[in-house]
Amino acid sequence: MFAVLLVGSSCDLVAAERSPAQGSETRQQVENQFREWLAGTVWPEAFKERISRETFDRALGSLTLDWSLPELQPPGQTTPRDDQRQAEFQNPGLYFSESQLTSLAAAGGNLLKQWANALTMIEQRYGVPREIIVAIWGHESHFGRVRPKHQAVRVLATQAFMGRRRTLYYPELLAVLRILEQDQWPEETLLSSWAGAMGQPQLLPSKYLRYAVDADGDGQRDIWRSVPDSLASIANYLHEHGWTPGRSWGVEVQVPAGVPCSLEGPRQGKPVREWAQLGLAHADQTSLPDKNSDAIAFLLMPAGRLGPAFLVSENFYVLKQYNESDLYALFVGHLADRLRGGSSFRATWAPTDPMQRRDIWAMQERLQFQGHDVGKVDGLIGFATRTAIGQWQMRNQRAETCFPDPALIPMIR
Template sequence: MTVLVHRLRFATAALLTFVACAMPLVGSSRTHAQALDAPVATEAQFRDWLLRTVWPDAERQGVSRDTFERSFAKVTLDWDLPELQPPGRATPPDSQRQAEFQSPGRYFAEAQLTSLAKRGNELLRQWAATLDDIERRFGVPREIVVAIWGRESNFGRVTARHQAVRVLATQAFMGRRRTLYYPELLSALVILEEDHLSGEALLSSWAGAMGQPQFLPSKFLRYAVDGDGDGRRDIWQSAPDSLASIASFLREHGWRPEQRWGIEVRVPQTVTCALEGPGQGRTMQEWLRLGLAPIGDASLPEWSSNPTAFLLMPAGRLGPSFLVSKNFYVLKQYNESDLYALFIGHLADRMRGASAFAGEWRPIDSMRRSDIHAMQERLKSDGYDVGRVDGLIGFATRTAIGQWQAKSRRDETCYPDAGLIQAIRGARP
């Protein structure tokens, strides 16, 4: 029997003894005893899972026995994390689908944008030489890199306090999204092996995102780079490493240096809002011939080669509209959200001196994600492509709404309200 087996079994026995001794004695209440036994039994299953499942896979990834043992020597399950499904317990309700849907305009709080832009400009000056090198090396504009840095960790001011290995192990063992987190747990062990870090140094958010760029472990292994020349990829303490790693991620996902992310435009009523999305691109000249026009002082120098542009209307006709390049969809690789990518592009523009959006975010009815989910199901059953049925109003859902409105001879808004949701769920146009 290996030393590893002895140590893990000893750790399991010690854990059981510790928890048992710590339990308050409350007579012979069976209910109380069962409530206390469940976490103890689950911890024991967890240690057995580490031994029988995680260790063989980690070894195949090149993780040494010593690294594995040190990484899990003091690790227990983190019962405070969200989205847990302990073995033997009923599946909890999908709280995400019950949450109230927030208006897109709330994502762009002016006070936050002003504060981030001000601080971002200070850091653009402070790290000018580093950012010069990053632009030469990766071809990504400094303002875009700094905007992501600001959005993800407030320029490194927000520090993680969770141990990544514990978070990832807990989620991989009994989280709702086990299949997502298990490869990330193995990647974290590879980081500890290759970068000679300790488990205590590998800190993350409650969701396992690490460092100032908020990389999951697999993203760290693939995209993190040494930006300050010290031979290490330290995205926790080093601003140059963090900035260079963000730029590395964007370049590897296809960032095109010659293009800007997008511009705000005015969309005439004669142009259907159902033309939105990455699958309906047209050349800039084609959009202009349809009547779309840049707002304010926006110019088109980066579009002179007439590349494909895409219509973006994140609130349908109830908010600002944009023409975006493929770089916008590169930003979405960092976070799969239209609003996130738009926030990054707009914040970068604000650092260059741009003004707030000209278009107004109009008030939007309060809606529950469960209602949006039901609306998506109905649209899908009627043959409309809504994308993922998830209770979120993505571009595919917005386009489907616009198509339904046109077929029903309604004004096209490409965005739901309470009445429209009921109409879609209750009638077949």
């Protein structure tokens, strides 16, 4: 494992396998640099934030790096090729496993009854529907049944020292030290994912400090073992990010062929009545809910014309504050609908051929060069990339799908 993390080619890997002593020596050198970094960089910062020496030593005094984590770039090693550009980009419909949704809806329905009293209190306090709260709980940790296995302090120290995203993790390392200082948790309690997200709601330490709630009144914000604390922390997070009580996240719709799919996205909201005037209807072919409303709604087409379409409210984008992915927010909203007795999507996700992220990345660069706003150039097909594809297709008199396929990618020059 160590050789894979530290070297960049198969030849180097063979050499490393032939020289285990040299590899061990290199690892020890990095561990020594880690100790120096903790003493020279982290402790002065922690001291400024009023972390006691006792807490610092208890958490980090004998800590070693976790070499099993992904996304590591040890000091002195050649920066590895960005493997994310090599991965396949899959059909968005694969995100919505029917068996997973059915399982989560069944289990979540039982838990809605089991925790009804706590959810009523939380719903009244924060204005977030219980189904949304339970849907996030289910998606993040299967209702607390999937327990994190990593120690958050070790994960965050490792990632802050030699992770690819050091600048993200360094503040989180200081935040987890503040948790240990303020809440007096033993560090072995603070379990997390490999990315440092903690407990049943999967909150990063900085989010825990700001949004975690003691809902069961025991004096601790225990998102690891307390269901009420976990549920209330999710609700508080959404409340603080602007959840509007009384508004749904969105609804599946039919989009007429004459309405450009390039109207998608959070920058192109329109009153519901205007969408209705354009011919958008509920997916069951009935009129839109609140079809005469001036409330702003946004078109969402995660697979362009190759999958279901939705009109979403600002609350959908509040869900995206919990996780930046359109598909994540849609999964949560759809699962919440299932918990209310709703059915599966009415439209189908058309099958698409897998595409290499490096090819999508190159396509984004070409579109950007032509003046299109593709959002972040990252090999992922976000709303900005989808609308840019639709605009290019219209300009070049091609069928507007707002989604790439292997044949289209080389055409965009």
